[in-house]
Amino acid sequence: MSGTSEGPTPAADLNRAVITHSDLDAPPCAEPLPYRSVFAAAPLAMAVVDPEGLVVSANATFGALLGTPAEKLAGSVAADLMELTSDARSWHSYREVLGGRQARLRCTRRLKHPEGHSVWAQVTVVPLPGEGRGVLLSVSDITTRRELQARLRHLQMHDPVTRLPNRTLFFERLTAALDAESYERGGTGRIGLCYLGLDGFKAVNDTHGHRIGDRLLTAVADRLTRCADEAGYARANTPLVARLGGDEFALLVEHSTGTEQLADLAESVLTALQGPFDLSGRRLSVSASIGVVERHAAGTTPTALMQAADTTLYWAKADGKSRWTLFDPERNAHRITRQALASTLRPAIERDEFTLEYQPLVGMADGTLSGVEALVRWNHPQFGTLTPNRFIGLAEEDGSIVQLGRWVLRTACRQARRWQLDHPDEPPIFVSVNVAVRQVWDSDLVTDVAESLADTGLAPHLLQLELTESAVMGSAGRPLQALQALSDMGVRIAIDDFGTGYSNLAYLSRLPVNVLKLDGSFVRGFQYEERDADRPSPADEVIVEAMIQLAHRLGLTVTAECVETSAQASRLRGIGCDTGQGWLYSRPVPPDRISELLGSPGVRTDVAGTP
Incomplete structure (x- = not known):
């Protein structure tokens, strides 16, 4: 997370109020001053860092967060403790605050605890009052919040019926795959998509009810996932299987090797869906129509790819259903002309x-x-x-x-x-x-x-x-x-x-x-x-x-x-x-x-x- 320059936090206001230059210069044997008691007992992890970036002192909460006794942190390089050098922008902002040229840095870091687990920390760095006095570094443990956010994101990005990635996550992955930096780093530079619609699914819902319909969708999702896993075996990428809504699914193939690979995947899906489904004592059969698109990632947009896939799925249904159809530019040109x-x-x-x-x-x-x-x-x-x-x-x-x-x-x-x-x-x-x-x-x-x-x-x-x-x-x-x-x-x-x-x-x-x-x-x-x-x-x-x-x-x-x-x-x-x-x-x-x-x-x- 990049650094930002914002106004002081309440914690910074507190430290400005209680920390003076005489406090920093007090000898170790002196009677503890009020700020030292507050600093030591504060529930917020804090450390004082000198202008050279070395830890002068840290409180017990800071030591507990890092899994190291506070007294052993003196003299450590604060930037290394907080992983501030991991990205150029945060490292630059930290040095600006350390030199008194920026009011504050706030960033989020994932820290490695000695016991093996990770700690998500929100790091705030503010200058201490007085020229050349260093900075106060405070750290909040936000691991619980991040885990909750991750769970909420998972719920937002996955279909509640099939547990597959939903439309939102699918388009996020598709957009990332079509980003130039993604396909230029390596791979084939191509992308493929099998866009699948179940034939006659509405009749299942109308006849047997939505509960059986949902079970059928889940069973179909399981078979599609197995097809994707088999297709990804011995390959660099396993196709992403997503439910886009209703009875429509998608299998996204990044770094595809050509239309033959997509055709094989579509054929395997049709074969996998041929067998009947046993759902609560009911044996149901379902077929699917699949639109297949495969092309260079360069010059392709998510919208263009999905339009081509949607058109090709329509062709597959119009041509008799229970089949896959490959996108045909000439046929599409005729459709566009017709429109x-x-x-x-x-x-x-x-x-x-x-x-x-x-x-x-x-x-x-x-x-x-x-x-x-x-x-x-x-x-x-x-x-x-x-x-x-x-x-x-x-x-x-x-x-x-x-x-x-x-x-x-x-x-x-x-x-x-x-x-x-x-x-x-x-x-x-x-x-x-x-x-x-x-x-x-x-x-x-x-x-x-x-x-x-x-x-x-x-x-x-x-x-x-x-x-x-x-x-x-x-x-x-x-x-x-x-x-x-x-x-x-x-x-x-x-x-x-x-x-x-x-x-x-x-x-x-x-x-x-x-x-x-x-x-x-x-x-x-x-x-x-x-x-x-x-x-x-x-x-x-x-x-x-x-x-x-x-x-x-x-x-x-x-x-x-x-x-x-x-x-x-x-x-x-x-x-x-x-x-x-x-x-x-x-x-x-x-x-x-x-x-x-x-x-x-x-x-x-x-x-x-x-x-």
Whole structure:
């Protein structure tokens, strides 16, 4: 403990009051003066030290504290008795007080008693009155207080259930391990962490109660400790096992040797937890998911390491639980990008960062352009142009899909009306707009559509709304009422990605649906077999042909998505498919490119797949 310069203590005031220069000069044979009686009988250990740092006299309490008769301490070097040379700062302050240049020194020292035990002492050094008279050294035995403080610290730093180090102590150790002085003194300069969460622990608490849950945590802690001890055998460091709270534990590996060491530790933990736990006659089983992080200590912070570990633990649970997963920077970068997109999605709508591109819907019989599908793009200032698969899921999660969907609907209707006005001699084309389920539930879709049509002047039959099969099938209540109202208005309803959900064609007869859009997986599988290049795969052809025929009997038209080759288009045309959409005809393009196609005899493609 470093020295401090503070005002005099009551003990120093007492000595200033009773000690005079004549007292110090009194011969040994003189009658004891009042201060000598006080000095000798004082319960506080005290010694008078001359300007050279040697003990002039010490009282009996001082001798008892050091385990040496007081009279034998005369002439001893006081700094050595009090271990004042053990750190440079205290040694400097002591010499300043001894020379009269500093008012006081107070520090704490751990002294070795001749009987073998240690004594914690609080040492105070103050100058004696009068120039060059030396100092008074007083010592308080604070061993009991220190032991109490140590016990309290242990309670504060350890989990009461498992007796493991708690979150506070774990972060204290982690912070110390990442300090440059720590890893630069030696070792590998690397650090590793296994962040563990029990799978289904809440169910144990809910079913068996917290008492059994606590016993399970204690039993898990014992197995983790054994794993750490085995991992530390014949190594310089044993991993620190800590309970961070709830059902989460951590194993901290200082000076790790690489990911292989951490992987072995994680594997041993999973193996150790496989066996059932016998708790008060109950046999319980538990598994764990573990996030594993291993990296250079230099440049790493506790916060960054824990964020990586927490993310990796989430991956382990998301990937199926009862496993360990290693931190992947690329996967984490994608997560960070996703978070960044989510946080800027709503403001981006207000800043008009979204645009629409349109992909032609082509009549398969004559190759004419009959409609387009509106596809939204996000012109992100940092990540460039983003397609819907990068942000539509996020918009559905946070509810901004309602605001975004309303903008797409209005913009697409306005554009379709503009094409109609710009090409009055051509048959008008319809525009198809995707609608998320949340738009049906969280907004008044019927009102939004009606207002968009009224504001733009687009006829209802020139608007097609696409909903996924899983959203439409089994619809009841509000969704079904909305679909029926839209159909009564004259708006076309299409089922997108048909064939990936319920595939209940009979149910379609009770829904106000006009169009089926066959999922692209059917069309992509509609290829020629290698063993017979003259005919397509019989299974795919039979399935697609059956769906088309049944749809036609129900009064529905069929659009095939993802048409990429002439062979696919030829076979689809041969079995009666009405409309095609895909790169064979065109990629999604800006509105002016669609204008160029209007009035042309047919949509044709070049080798790049653009019209």
